[in-house]
């Protein structure tokens with residue numbers, strides 16, 4: 056043990072979810088992890104075993120009585136998640152055993168870990184950079200294949216590697232400029248302005264693409280918001296139920312059945328969607344229904360995809376309110392579903408489809424019936440297709456608002472660099488903008504941090520992570 060290690064606490068926490076399980080795992084990390092666990096452990100002495108080995112033994116409670124049979128897995132400094140000595144104790148997952156185990160570890164010399172403290176230590180020891188640490192939190196929270204993939208990409212450092220590439224290009228840019236400055240008297244041209252411009256514009260493109268991927272990235276992480284809107288009785292609640300395979304919303308032939316927004320998270324393919332069934336749009340004197348309709352419009356305004364439903368046996372009302380509703384969110388992708396196609400002859404359905412397509416050229420128009428499983432599958436395929444399309448251009452997705460903000464700032468200062476090169480600004484002023492870009496990128500990976508920033512990030516983790 057190094058003398059300064061005496062000041063570092065050894066921490067412990069249950070890392071499995073609260074409650075009863077087949078097994079529970081307690082994690083212990085710090086310079087005295089092995090010594091402390093040895094005090095409550097009957098079995099091979101853990102400070103003498105090899106790293107990355109597992110051992111069967113007995114845990115003693117704080118009174119020195121047998122608590123449980125357990126497996127201790129030992130990871131020695133620096134080859135562990137935190138970079139410190141780590142012991143993971145797997146015990147039977149009763150609440151009592153978990154509580155006693157933590158009490159026993161604390162009386163033997165551990166302190167209970169703060170939220171996110173294990174990951175914070177991994178960051179402090181250089182095992183992870185900040186973006187990778189945030190990737191760990193996203194990985195734990197991920198609930199679809201796409202969210203998992205984005206988190207894994209961040210956690211394994213692909214994203215940091217892309218940022219490092221950009222940083223290298225910035226340093227190249229800055230050094231070319233500095234060379235020019237150093238030799239300006241001699242009129243030696245080391246780099247044409249054209250070459251500098253190429254590097255800067257290439258960088259600007261990468262930065263803006265990454266920044267813009269946040270819209271899709273955030274939606275993938277949180278659940279892609281899809282608003283189901285349209286006039287009363289169009290079949291919106293029936294659609295929500297068909298998509299979820301559940302009786303989530305009340306369905307009836309009475310107009311104005313749904314009064315409030317009904318949310319449902321549904322996994323389709325690689326993505327998780329957050330569907331919102333809404334109150335049907337119509338003119339009404341009912342004050343409560345009017346509030347419901349306002350909420351429907353709000354849902355449409357915030358959605359990434361709007362499904363506008365039309366009852367093909369009564370299309371007129373739908374066509375009247377359609378443009379007004381869709382205009383409230385020009386950014387959203389729109390699917391117009393001509394529903395109840397089973398009630399109307401196909402020529403009439405085609406007629407409505409053509410008319411709608413002409414009125415809303417940005418929309419995808421489809422005819423369907425909420426009672427037809429093939430139509431529901433086709434709609435699901437359209438939904439996942441829309442998201443696939445929006446991420447085609449970018450393999451890396453930014454899913455974190457903090458990163459998106461830093462990327463926007465980096466893009467801004469790169470834009471100033473381009474302007475400076477174009478207008479022939481002096482090299483040292485341009486170099487200042489480049490340094491600013493390097494700074495903003497540094498805040499993402501944690502090359503530049505403040506304690507407040509670190510506290511904000513890591514306290515969002517749960518205890519034991």
Ligand SMILES: Nc1nc2c(ncn2[C@@H]2O[C@H](COP(=O)(O)OP(=O)(O)OP(=O)(O)O)[C@@H](O)[C@H]2O)c(=O)[nH]1
Nearest residue numbers: 287288289290291292293307311312313335424425
């Ligand atoms: N024939 C047929 N009936 C349908 C279809 N989809 C829904 N319906 C019926 O249409 C009526 C209205 O369905 P809802 O899902 O409650 O309609 P809504 O758009 O949620 O209506 P509000 O909540 O009043 O806005 C119900 O009687 C449904 O059974 C369909 O594809 N074909």
Ligand SMILES: [Mg+2]
Nearest residue numbers: 291292312313
């Ligand atoms: Mg409804």
